[in-house]
Amino acid sequence: MSEKDVALNEITEPTELNELETLRHSCAHVMAHAIRKLWPEAKFGIGPTVEDGFYYDVDLPVKLTTDDLKKIEKEMHRIIGAGEKFVRAEHSVDEAIEKFRSMNQPYKVEIIETLRSQFGATSVSTYTEGDFVDLCRGPHLERASKIKAFRLMSLAGAYWRGSEKNPMLQRIYGTAFLTQVELDEHLNLLEEAKRRDHRKLGKELDLFAFHAIAPASPFFHPKGAIVYNRLIQYVRDMYQYYEYDEVITPQVFDTELWKKSGHYEHYKDNMYIVQEGVAGKGDGREHAVKPMNCPASTYIFSAHKRSYRDLPLRLADFGRLHRNELSGVTAGLTRVRTFCQDDAHVYCTLDQVEAEIGKIMDMVVKTYTLFGFDIADLELFLSTRPEQRMGADEVWDRAEASLKTILDGTGRKYAIDAGGGAFYGPKIDIKVKDALKRKWQLATVQLDFMLPENFDCSFIGADNAAHRPVVIHKAVLGSLERFLGVYIEHVAGAFPFWLAPVQCRLIPITDAHLPYCEEMGKKLRARGIRYEIDSRNEKMGLKTREAQIAKIPLMLVAGDREVADGLFAVRSYGAKDSETLPVDGILARMEEWNDLPKKPFRR
RNA sequence: GCUGAUGUAGCUCAGGGGUAGAGUACUCCCUUGGUAAGGGAGAGGUCGUGGGUUCAAAUCCCAUCAUCAGCUCCA
Numbered sequence: 001m002s003e004k005d006v007a008l009n010e011i012t013e014p015t016e017l018n019e020l021e022t023l024r025h026s027c028a029h030v031m032a033h034a035i036r037k038l039w040p041e042a043k044f045g046i047g048p049t050v051e052d053g054f055y056y057d058v059d060l061p062v063k064l065t066t067d068d069l070k071k072i073e074k075e076m077h078r079i080i081g082a083g084e085k086f087v088r089a090e091h092s093v094d095e096a097i098e099k100f101r102s103m104n105q106p107y108k109v110e111i112i113e114t115l116r117s118q119f120g121a122t123s124v125s126t127y128t129e130g131d132f133v134d135l136c137r138g139p140h141l142e143r144a145s146k147i148k149a150f151r152l153m154s155l156a157g158a159y160w161r162g163s164e165k166n167p168m169l170q171r172i173y174g175t176a177f178l179t180q181v182e183l184d185e186h187l188n189l190l191e192e193a194k195r196r197d198h199r200k201l202g203k204e205l206d207l208f209a210f211h212a213i214a215p216a217s218p219f220f221h222p223k224g225a226i227v228y229n230r231l232i233q234y235v236r237d238m239y240q241y242y243e244y245d246e247v248i249t250p251q252v253f254d255t256e257l258w259k260k261s262g263h264y265e266h267y268k269d270n271m272y273i274v275q276e277g278v279a280g281k282g283d284g285r286e287h288a289v290k291p292m293n294c295p296a297s298t299y300i301f302s303a304h305k306r307s308y309r310d311l312p313l314r315l316a317d318f319g320r321l322h323r324n325e326l327s328g329v330t331a332g333l334t335r336v337r338t339f340c341q342d343d344a345h346v347y348c349t350l351d352q353v354e355a356e357i358g359k360i361m362d363m364v365v366k367t368y369t370l371f372g373f374d375i376a377d378l379e380l381f382l383s384t385r386p387e388q389r390m391g392a393d394e395v396w397d398r399a400e401a402s403l404k405t406i407l408d409g410t411g412r413k414y415a416i417d418a419g420g421g422a423f424y425g426p427k428i429d430i431k432v433k434d435a436l437k438r439k440w441q442l443a444t445v446q447l448d449f450m451l452p453e454n455f456d457c458s459f460i461g462a463d464n465a466a467h468r469p470v471v472i473h474k475a476v477l478g479s480l481e482r483f484l485g486v487y488i489e490h491v492a493g494a495f496p497f498w499l500a501p502v503q504c505r506l507i508p509i510t511d512a513h514l515p516y517c518e519e520m521g522k523k524l525r526a527r528g529i530r531y532e533i534d535s536r537n538e539k540m541g542l543k544t545r546e547a548q549i550a551k552i553p554l555m556l557v558a559g560d561r562e563v564a565d566g567l568f569a570v571r572s573y574g575a576k577d578s579e580t581l582p583v584d585g586i587l588a589r590m591e592e593w594n595d596l597p598k599k600p601f602r603r
Numbered sequence: 604g605c606u607g608a609u610g611u612a613g614c615u616c617a618g619g620g621g622u623a624g625a626g627u628a629c630u631c632c633c634u635u636g637g638u639a640a641g642g643g644a645g646a647g648g649u650c651g652u653g654g655g656u657u658c659a660a661a662u663c664c665c666a667u668c669a670u671c672a673g674c675u676c677c678a
Contacts, residue, residue, distance in 0.1 A: 544637095
């Protein structure tokens with residue numbers, strides 16, 4: 001039985017729904033009712049609740065437009081106004097099939113047939129509200145009139161039962177809340193999300209851009225590159241503390257490598273393959289641009305005869321990866337075709353796995369704390385063996401058991417993501433919640449018994465015999481591109497001092513104060529602080545406005561008063577007032593802030 | 604890849620079968636101004652690309668590319 005069929009079962013078997021979910025579920029029912037009124041030939045798929053609301057999949061002879069959403073909403077208001085009761089009824093499977101067949105609802109008939117064949121259902125329930133009957137597990141509100149605050153949000157296509165082999169239905173998303181106030185809050189949050197969209201901010205803050213000449217591949221402008229490289233520097237500082245060695249590996253490999261690793265079989269279609277050798281030399285060998293770093297690291301591991309004394313050997317690789325993702329899946333920085341991970345491969349013994357993963361979890365906690373994500377909100381997942389995988393089940397049993405022991409040991413709650421593992425091993429995936437409470441999967445820790453096997457990695461143990469090491473794959477930020485996209489939205493583009501592309505802007509009030517600012521500029525440069533001088537012939541109002549729009553952490557203003565006493569008027573981003581401080585005090589404070597990311601890693 | 608929408612100046616957008624519009628950014632001039640927009644002038648575009656229809660296409664049609672919202676996928 002596939003997971004999708006389990007999900008299908010959930011939509012018809014009674015389960016616990018909280019008050020809000022019940023409301024949304026009923027709202028979806030009312031929406032279907034309205035659609036049926038407007039288009040009597042509508043055929044319905046499923047209409048569950050989701051995290052932010054609900055949807056219903058519908059097969060309609062017409063293509064819906066956003067204007068139609070208004071029409072449907074209007075009809076829904078009419079239905080809600082009528083205030084009919086939701087009435088539950090039980091039917092035998094045969095009776096239900098007959099009923100929905102007579103109503104020309106083939107998808108409902110298919111659901112019922114699946115329930116019988118796969119779940120052994122003998123009866124199903126329906127809910128009737130007014131003159132609209134729907135196959136449904138319930139529960140529902142007592143009456144439709146209890147729906148007070150809802151909104152239809154968007155239209156999308158969705159395959160019937162999630163398979164691209166099936167017809168595509170029109171999915172209508174809506175949301176509903178217990179009160180109008182909560183609905184308004186939700187809509188405001190969506191507006192805020194639009195304001196924070198990293199694609200918009202990336203353009204406005206001149207961090208990066210995309211061009212059709214290299215689809216889904218970011219061009220980092222100078223300011224974006226500063227942030228990007230600063231992130232890498234942070235990871236490198238962390239590596240020094242955790243004793244990781246950085247390596248640099250090739251970009252293009254004979255596909256023999258990918259056949260050996262299994263990537264060729266699993267991901268050939270998503271790899272950039274160079275057919276006739278490199279650079280048109282036509283040596284007859286097939287090459288591929290690397291989509292992953294891991295196989296390359298085995299060559300460095302195996303460059304020497306390894307001793308157990310060398311372990312754990314931690315090899316970090318910031319290699320640039322290319323994956324030819326399907327055109328429809330790419331999105332801003334969060335899903336790109338070229339990216340770089342804070343990737344590392346730890347070669348160790350089975351006994352060392354727990355301690356090593358413990359250290360990686362430590363990195364995760366310290367890192368996400370530094371970036372201002374709420375650690376209490378971290379969600380852990382144990383992603384287990386997928387259907388398409390390499391290796392024997394006993395190996396998977398062992399790997400999954402190890403990760404489970406480690407997760408149990410953290411004392412944190414975690415969920416099982418059944419079938420969510422990589423083809424070569426199970427994973428611990430970590431999701432963070434951003435400032436708008438949206439979840440993002442960034443960090444990952446994977447346990448791999450296949451890689452050392454396929455590439456015949458070995459070390460000599462204390463017993464003077466050869467042994468197979470275990471490999472742990474780790475990425476804390478994940479892809480730097482994705483992390484940056486998520487982080488820009490988390491902080492709404494206002495980077496902390498240490499990460500900001502321009503850390504301060506010096507503003508002379510008139511030309512007369514420019515030399516004083518240039519003098520300060522020299523001191524900042526000597527300390528590696530990134531600054532700009534706004535020497536334009538403009539007024540303070542405009543310069544202030546533009547420094548704020550550029551979200552520069554500090555504005556240092558100098559006029560007659562400051563020049564006379566060796567001061568600057570310092571205004572922090574977002575602050576209303578400024579504070580007048582002596583030059584030395586300002587420099588000391590800046591150096592302290594610049595040092596912030598190193599603090600957790602002092603011995 | 605699939606469904607739908609969008610593509611006009613660096614950026615944000617309006618317009619629309621008959622020689623292309625605004626704001627902003629940019630350049631120049633005036634203004635030397637104390638914390639969110641001082642004033643003026645100028646320059647800037649084969650309307651994503653390729654076909655078709657038409658006397659005439661940026662506008663209509665087809666194809667294609669890219670982006671966006673979802674679906675499917677994410678080593």
